[in-house]
Amino acid sequence: MKKRLFRTLFLLWIPCILTAQTGTLVHIPVTEYTPGETLTFQCLFSGNISRVKALNLFIRPAGNRSYHQYPMKYNGIEWTATVPGIALSGGAMEYFILAELSHGGVISTPDDNPFDYPLTIRDAKAGKASVTERMSMPEEGGIPAEYIILAPEPGVAIESSDFVIAVSLFNMPDIDLSSIRLELNGSDYSSYMEKSPDIITLTLPPGTLKSGMYTVTLHAQNHYGSRFSPETWTFTLISAQESMQRINRSLNGRVGTEFRWENVDGEPNNLIRFTGRINGSIQGITLGLSGLWVSNESPRYQARNSFNAYARTSYTDLELGTFYPEISRLTLYGNRVNGAMIRLKLNFLNLTYLRGELLREVLNRTELDSSSRTWSISSFTYARDIQIIQPEIRFGSFLNWKMTLMHARDDTASLDPALNIEDYNPETDSYVFRGNSPVDNLVFDNCITLSLDNQRLVWSHNLALSMTNRNIRGGVHDSITIGDEIISISDILPDFLSPDRLSRFFIINENTTLPIPAEVSEDLTEFRLKPYKIMDYPSLAYWTTLRLNYYNNLVTWTFKHIAPEFSSLAYPGLQTDIHLSEIADRIRLFRNRLIVTLRYSSQYDNLLGQHKEYVTNTNSLSAAISVMPGQELPTVSMSFRYYLRENDLNTVTDTLSDRQAISVPIIP
The missing domain is CATH 2.60.40.10 (Immunoglobulins)
Incomplete structure (x- = not known):
């Protein structure tokens, strides 16, 4: 060309x-x-x-x-x-x-x-030279040859240790094997060839060829003495060190824009959006950049713009910017994080470390009482930081064990009025927060996954324990909550476990609930732990899933127990104070043209019986059928669901005055 x-x-x-x-x-x-x-x-x-x-x-x-x-x-x-x-x-x-x-x-x-x-x-x-150079046959003329070059491919670079020349003779049945001659840069190496009616190969003793560019020329005749046109191609021979230094690059990407002009009841709702993505690989390293920019980005809301960069190798993954990691289903599972994550992949032992921000600070409303010079701060969000470390041990492809330690804490300094309120004077003004309290959260999760029979049987079990401080605005105190009582722990814990020393990792005060069951003495001066009372743990969660895929049946059984005090700030959508058992089966018939789905679940709440006077029970039964007869034919789907929710309450009494009351019967 x-x-x-x-x-x-x-x-x-x-x-x-x-x-x-x-x-x-x-x-x-x-x-x-x-x-x-x-x-x-x-x-x-x-x-x-x-x-x-x-x-x-x-x-x-x-x-x-x-x-x-x-x-x-x-x-x-x-x-x-x-x-x-x-x-x-x-x-x-x-x-x-x-x-x-x-x-x-x-x-x-x-x-x-x-x-x-x-x-x-x-x-x-x-x-x-140790090999004999012969005069090459003229390239002009000859019968067109139909060699199939197997290795090395024309124009490629190969390591010296991988050197072999292989040419298929499948399309040349009348070739005379004795006439085949192979040259490298004009030097004849035919004596090293191995010939057969189907293929010829050439291998050389180590060190025979030096690194550099080589031209392969193949000469041959047919059984009638007619000469074939010479076949010529080139390749480059490199050492192992040079192979590591060579760069193989590939690049692709996409850019998108969106422009929207709207006017709703006289209010403009215009939007400009730019998205971009670029991916590539360099020397076995996969790289990528992506970004999103929107015109309605505002400090009054959580960030809408995002930027992400990643690099992946066979041993390490690195991700920066905005991403949505799925660490474990009881800690961080798909929530947005702005920060950095690195994963070390050693097959038997993997290690993941994440550090970033779940939420950024948002301050929407402030009011000043001019008489007292007091600022009332409401409608706000603290910046929320997160750290996760997760070692993983793998035993082949059938068993792995993940241990996840997550720490999330609201940054109380992120809403400093001196930095966020333009007219605030720290010498004369004071402030008060009216709204959500800053929280500190610690979660330890163990996950074991067993896969057998080519993943036809998969069992996964999570067991997690959390510790949460519902309000850290007051700082560290020598007290903790056990049940409904606040107990002083200054004389109980050793000095190296004092709340002051632990504050770097977790802030303890009266808003912290002890995660382990305990019995408090009558004078509230001491308590005794009872770790063997598994069902009384206020912040325990376990989640078991069993999946069986046999005989065109996909059976899934789920068992979930989430205690009322369990909390993961990185997974705010997780429902707590529930005990759930569910079984489902997906039946595939007639080569997947008929699919029947059956599901039954039972759930109740108020696990510890402390916060409610009654227990809510929910039972549901559902069935669905889908018929997919084939191309150009309609698909038919039908479903049925029975849902029952009940509790122990029979009558609701509402007192209208000191002398009147109305009783309303509850029909189950």
């Missing part, structure tokens, strides 16, 4: 060459070289140097169809170019020099059709 392109350029530039050439190239031809050593080329231009736009050296192994291009540099006297020794691996070489002039013309040496008739450089060590 390159050869044809330059031929076309020559035809287009002939008038310029004939009419505008104002100088010539002066070059002493290089006649020989030493393989593996660098080779320098010099050239002079007899005209005005300012008229030379570019000067390039084109060089190739003799008989090759394409050239390697090296730019020549001007040192104030002459133009020079250096060819590295790695590109000079032995055998005859061919080259020419081409100058592009500023007015559009070109000149070369040799000056007559340099692409087809270049200058030749011989190998200085050719006479000492």
Whole structure:
């Protein structure tokens, strides 16, 4: 392709060459070289140097169809170019020099059709080679050959340890095996070949070939003595170290825009959105960038703009910016995080560390009482930070164990009035928050997953325990809540476990509930832990799922117990104070053209019996059927669901006054 392109350029530039050439190239031809050593080329231009736009050296192994291009540099006297020794691996070489002039013309040496008739450089060590060089057959003429090149593919770079030449003779049944001859850069290596009617291969002893570019030429005849046209292709041989340094690149991406102009009841609701994504790989590293920008971004809301960058290798993943990780289903499961995450992948042992921000600070409403100079702050959100560390141990493909430790805390300093209220004067003004309290949250989750029979049987179990402080605005105190009582712990815990020392990891005060069941003494001076009372843990959660996929049935059983005090700030949508048992079956019939789904679930709340006077029971039964007869035929789906919710309450009494009351019966 390159050869044809330059031929076309020559035809287009002939008038310029004939009419505008104002100088010539002066070059002493290089006649020989030493393989593996660098080779320098010099050239002079007899005209005005300012008229030379570019000067390039084109060089190739003799008989090759394409050239390697090296730019020549001007040192104030002459133009020079250096060819590295790695590109000079032995055998005859061919080259020419081409100058592009500023007015559009070109000149070369040799000056007559340099692409087809270049200058030749011989190998200085050719006479000492261990293999015998033979005169190549002329490339013109011969019967068209139908070789199938298996390895190495034309133009590729391969490591020395992977070197093998393989050519299929499937399309050449009448070839004479004894006539096959294979040359590398003009040197005959036929004695190393292994031949069969279907394939020929060539392997060489280690160290026979040096790194560099090689041209393979294959000669053969048929059983009648007629010669086939020679087959020629090139490849590059590199060392293992050079292979690590080479860069393989691929790149793709997408950009999108959205413009919307709306007017609702006289209020404009315009929107401009830009999205972009670019992905690629460099030397086995997968890279990516993505971003979203919208015109309605505002500090009064959570961030809408986002930016993400990631890099992935076979051993490490790194992600920066905005992302939605799924760490575990009882800690962080798909919520938005703005920060960084790194994952170390060692097959048997994996380690994930995440640090970032779940929420950013938002301050929407402030009011000033001018008489007392007190600011009332409402409708606000604290910045919420998060850290997660998760080691994972894998036992083959059938068992893995994840241990997740998550810490999320609201940053009370993020809503400092001196930084967020323009007219606030810290010397004369005071402030009071009216709304949500800042929270501190610690969750420890264990997850075991067992996969058997090619994942036809999958069992997953999560067991998590959380510890939450519902209000950390007051700081650290030597007290904790057990049940309905607040107990002082200053004299109970050792010094290294004092609340002050633990505040870096978790803030303890009277708004913290002890996560382990305990019995408090009558004088409220001490308590005794009762860890064996599993069902009394106020912040315990376990979630079990069993999936069986046999005989066209996909059976799923789910058992979930989430205690009322369990909390994960990174998973605010998780329903608590529930005990759920559910079983479902998806039946596939007639090659998946008929699918029947059955599901039954039972759920109740008030697990500890402390916050409600009654228990709510919910039972549901559902069935669905889908018929998909095939292409161009309609799909029919029908479903049925029975839902029952009841509690222990029979009568509701509402007192209207001191003397009147209305009783309303509850019909179950």
